[in-house]
Amino acid sequence: DTAVSQTPKYLVTQMGNDKSIKCEQNLGHDTMYWYKQDSKKFLKIMFSYNNKELIINETVPNRFSPKSPDKAHLNLHINSLELGDSAVYFCASSPSTQWNSKYGYTFGSGTRLTVV
Amino acid sequence: QKEVEQNSGPLSVPEGAIASLNCTYSDRVSQSFFWYRQYSGKSPELIMSIYSNGDKEDGRFTAQLNKASQYVSLLIRDSQPSDSATYLCAVRVGGGADGLTFGKGTHLIIQP
Numbered sequence: 001d002t003a004v005s006q007t008p009k010y011l012v013t014q015m016g017n018d019k020s021i022k023c024e025q026n027l028g029h030d031t032m033y034w035y036k037q038d039s040k041k042f043l044k045i046m047f048s049y050n051n052k053e054l055i056i057n058e059t060v061p062n063r064f065s066p067k068s069p070d071k072a073h074l075n076l077h078i079n080s081l082e083l084g085d086s087a088v089y090f091c092a093s094s095p096s097t098q099w100n101s102k103y104g105y106t107f108g109s110g111t112r113l114t115v116v
Numbered sequence: 117q118k119e120v121e122q123n124s125g126p127l128s129v130p131e132g133a134i135a136s137l138n139c140t141y142s143d144r145v146s147q148s149f150f151w152y153r154q155y156s157g158k159s160p161e162l163i164m165s166i167y168s169n170g171d172k173e174d175g176r177f178t179a180q181l182n183k184a185s186q187y188v189s190l191l192i193r194d195s196q197p198s199d200s201a202t203y204l205c206a207v208r209v210g211g212g213a214d215g216l217t218f219g220k221g222t223h224l225i226i227q228p
Contacts, residue, residue, distance in 0.1 A: 033215055041202060043160070045215040056215055090159060104150045104206070105216060107159040 003027050006091050006108035013081055014116055021076045021111045023091030030095060031055075032074040033105065034066060037088040049074050081115045088112050119143075120207050122219035130227050135192040137222050139205030142186070148208040149181055149188045150216065155201045164190060195226045 004025045013019050025032060033056075034046040047066040048056035054066070063079045074091060092105040119142040129135040137151075148167050152160035166172045166179040166188065178191040188207075192199055202223050206216040 040220065041154075042220050043204065043218040045217075048215050104152075104162040104165055105160075106162070110159050 004091055004093055004106050004108040006089075006111050008111060009109060010112050010114075012114045012116065015081055015083060017081050018077070018079045019081060019113070020078070021089055021091075021113075023074045023076070023108055025072055025091075025093040025106070025108075027093055027095075027106060029093035029106070030071060031093060032068065032071070033092045033094075034074065034076050035090045035092060035107075036060075037090060037110070039087070043090070047074075047076075078113075081113075083115050086113055086115045120205055120217050120219035122203075122205050122222050124220055125223040126225050127222055128225045128227055129195050131195060131197060133195055135195045135199065135224055135226070137190040137192075137203050137205075137224065139188045139190075139219055140186055141188070141205075141207045141217075143207070143209050144183075144186065146183075146186075146207045146209050149179070150206040150208075151177075151179060151188075151190045152204040152206060152218075153201045154204060154221065160204055192224075197226045197228050200224060200226045 006023050031050045033048045035043050037043045046060050049068045051071050052068045065077045068074045088110045090110045091108040094105045095103045121140045151164040153163050154160045164177050164179040166181045169181050172179045176193045180189045202221040204221045205219040
């Protein structure tokens with residue numbers, strides 16, 4: 001069984017459309033994240049949820065809205081897609097957000113979003 | 117502002133040699149340090165973590181941490197062509213529920 005699964009793997013859509021990416025983890029982790037990896041391979045955090053509650057919301061446009069129905073799921077909805085939104089979006093999870101946490105993240109396989 | 121710096125490379129190393137990857141970070145309160153490997157078109161995979169000054173070994177991999185110099189490195193012994201990938205350094209800062217801050221990665225090429 002895949003530990004962190006994302007769907008879809010590829011998403012091609014036109015500017016102005018609204019789309020969603022889904023993420024599920026079966027690791028029993030408390031915290032889930034969305035990261036964006038741009039064309040230069042730079043991974044930047046977008047959102048972090050701990051037990052369904054938002055704890056990090058970096059400076060992303062409010063067109064991006066995360067939703068966590070339960071601690072195993074974290075979805076990302078994007079409104080009014082723009083060309084600059086094209087990137088690979090990774091979901092990740094970790095057991096803890098404690099400041100002295102020694103846990104790394106487990107990443108999903110990524111969703112390659114292309115806006116045309 | 118938290119920053120994690122890596123040389124983007126490419127770093128070319130002959131097969132069987134030691135590959136040395138370096139990373140510096142700006143925030144002195146950083147607590148935990150991680151190395152991820154990312155193959156082209158794949159997701160990052162955690163290969164090493166280190167929290168205390170000194171060396172930590174796991175198979176062919178050794179992570180080295182020097183908090184005074186704000187420096188963390190990854191050594192890969194007996195490099196194999198399958199080690200060719202981008203290596204991402206990541207840092208967790210203490211004091212809050214922060215996520216990991218990643219460097220831009222070093223592209224490593226192991227030449228057969």
